[in-house]
Amino acid sequence: MNVFKIVDKAVLLLMPLLSPICVIDSHTQGEPTRVVVSGGPDLGSGPMEERLQRFRSEFDHFRTAVVCEPRGSDVVVGALLLEPTQPESTAAVIFFNDVGYLGMCGHGTIGVLTTLAHMGKVGGGLHRIETPVGIVQATLHEDRCVTVENVPSYRFRSSVTVTAPGYGSFTGDIAWGGNWFFLIANPPCLLTLENRTELIATTTAIRNALDASGITGAEGAYIDHIEFFSAPYSSENSSRNFVLCPGASFDRSPCGTGTSAKMACLYDDGELVPEMPWRQEGILGTVFEGSIRKGHDGHVHPSIRGRAWITGESKLLFEDGDPFSTGIKL
Ligand code: PYC
Numbered sequence: 141m142n143v144f145k146i147v148d149k150a151v152l153l154l155m156p157l158l159s160p161i162c163v164i165d166s167h168t169q170g171e172p173t174r175v176v177v178s179g180g181p182d183l184g185s186g187p188m189e190e191r192l193q194r195f196r197s198e199f200d201h202f203r204t205a206v207v208c209e210p211r212g213s214d215v216v217v218g219a220l221l222l223e224p225t226q227p228e229s230t231a232a233v234i235f236f237n238d239v240g241y242l243g244m245c246g247h248g249t250i251g252v253l254t255t256l257a258h259m260g261k262v263g264g265g266l267h268r269i270e271t272p273v274g275i276v277q278a279t280l281h282e283d284r285c286v287t288v289e290n291v292p293s294y295r296f297r298s299s300v301t302v303t304a305p306g307y308g309s310f311t312g313d314i315a316w317g318g319n320w321f322f323l324i325a326n327p328p329c330l331l332t333l334e335n336r337t338e339l340i341a342t343t344t345a346i347r348n349a350l351d352a353s354g355i356t357g358a359e360g361a362y363i364d365h366i367e368f369f370s371a372p373y374s375s376e377n378s379s380r381n382f383v384l385c386p387g388a389s390f391d392r393s394p395c396g397t398g399t400s401a402k403m404a405c406l407y408d409d410g411e412l413v414p415e416m417p418w419r420q421e422g423i424l425g426t427v428f429e430g431s432i433r434k435g436h437d438g439h440v441h442p443s444i445r446g447r448a449w450i451t452g453e454s455k456l457l458f459e460d461g462d463p464f465s466t467g468i469k470l
Contacts, residue, residue, distance in 0.1 A: 161206060161456040164258065166251040168448040169426035170392035173251030175219045176206060177259065179456075183222060183234075191222060192234055192241060192272040201466040203236045208467025211456050214238040214389040217248045224270050230262055232270035238470070239387035240364075243273035244318025246396010246428070246444050250286040253278045254448035273318055285447045288396060292439030293317040293404040296358055304345035317401030317442065319365050320357035321383075322350060327368035331382045331423060336390060339368065343384035367398045377421040388470075393446070394422030399430050400442035407432055407440050420444075 161179035165172060181199040183191035195203070205211065207218040214237070222232040233252055235242040242248070249269060256262040257280055264280045274291035281287065297314045300322075304310065312324035328342050329335045343366035350356075350363050357363055364386040372380045383391040383398045391398070399420040406412035418430040428444040435441045458465045 159458075163206065163454055163456060164255045164450065165452040165454070166254055166258075166448040166450045168247035168250045168254075168393050169422060169428065169446050170424045171247045171395075172216050172392075172451070173219055173245075173248045173255075173448065174206060174212060174216050175221060175252055175255040177221060177255070180220050180222075185223065185225070187225060188232060188234070188270055188272045191232075195220070195234055195236075196241060203241075204238070204467035204469060205458070205465060206456065206467075207236065208238045208469065210464055210468065212238070212467070214387050214470070215392065217242065217245055217251075219245070219248050219252050221252070224268075226268070226270070228268060229270050229275065230267035231256065234272060237385065237387060237389070238467075241272075242319055242386070242397075244271050244276065244291055244397050246288055246290060246318070246398075246400065247391070247393040247446065247448075249276055249278050249288045249396065250446050251448045253280050253286050254284065254450065257284075258450050271318070276318075283447075285445055287443055287445040289433070289441055289443045290396065290400045291318050292435065292437065293400040293442050294440060295401075295405045295408045298405070298408070300355060302346060302349045302353055302355060304342070304349040307342050307345045310346055313405045314355070314357055314363060315401035315405050316357060317399070317404065318397040319401075320361050320363045321365045321367050321398055321401040322346065322363050323367045323369065323398075323402055323405060325369050327370055327382065331368060331370050331380050333423060336423070339382050340384060340388060340390060343368065343382070343390075344388065347384065365395070365398060367395070367402070369402070372419070372421045373425060374421060377419040377427055379418075380421040380423075382423050390423065392422065392424055393426060394420040394428040396428060396444045396446070399428050399444050403430055403432050403442045404440045
């Protein structure tokens with residue numbers, strides 16, 4: 141299904157970013173997603189990893205123009221809609237933020253499907269969505285919630301200790317949920333919005349310490365998401381989290397890929413079995429309903445369910461001489 145209009149790369153190179161870019165904004169449980177619905181670069185028709193590579197090397201200015209200030213901010217996750225590589229897929233998407241690219245994005249996938257429904261491009265039911273790290277299945281329900289069955293997730297290493305100078309030692313698990321996470325059970329303070337400055341500083345120091353110590357995900361992958369857990373504030377929920385995203389922002393939602401990584405760890409510990417509900421509360425108190433399924437491939441397939449709300453439809457404009465047409469790199 142062709143739901144996109146693509147601006148030829150040559151046009152973009154001749155008139156960098158002068159063409160309007162149409163976006164639809166939404167938030168999923170508080171976390172924004174900006175879907176680029178037209179005016180995006182032509183990344184070719186190759187495999188998703190190849191398109192991501194091309195985005196990164198030839199059109200990174202497009203990423204910064206769309207999500208960085210002054211048109212966006214560090215909390216906005218962008219989603220570039222692309223023609224899928226397989227006919228049975230509804231769409232392909234590459235997620236990005238102010239500092240780079242995401243493998244997968246749970247809240248963003250809910251935002252993408254809700255946006256496509258808002259545009260009248262898709263109806264209820266099951267949709268395959270291609271991402272650079274694999275295909276996810278997203279179901280649009282009658283109540284407008286979306287369930288995302290994420291890519292297979294797993295714990296890579298357990299009980300890893302790292303010392304963040306000035307902040308102390310932290311022991312956590314390294315897990316994959318479509319992005320790389322370091323998951324820590326003992327936060328230094330309550331997981332509240334009021335404590336966000338301390339939480340951002342501590343998780344940033346932990347991420348730097350992991351990097352400085354050479355502690356990585358599989359095949360040397362940089363761990364760019366740091367996640368603290370505590371008991372939930374609502375007795376209806378299973379746990380509360382705070383997630384530092386790549387860069388300096390924190391996830392306003394309970395983080396779909398972070399919840400997936402957490403459920404993979406719980407499964408490994410024998411604390412979560414297939415089909416058992418896991419309600420992950422985020423820093424705003426909003427919830428992703430999660431569960432896992434054990435696939436025929438032997439892997440844990442996590443699902444998260446949440447809802448997005450459309451917040452705007454805009455045309456991003458680029459006037460001649462604008463010193464910040466490609467965004468402010470903070
Ligand atoms: O929901 O997976 C997620 C996510 C990642 C970064 C921000 N949100």
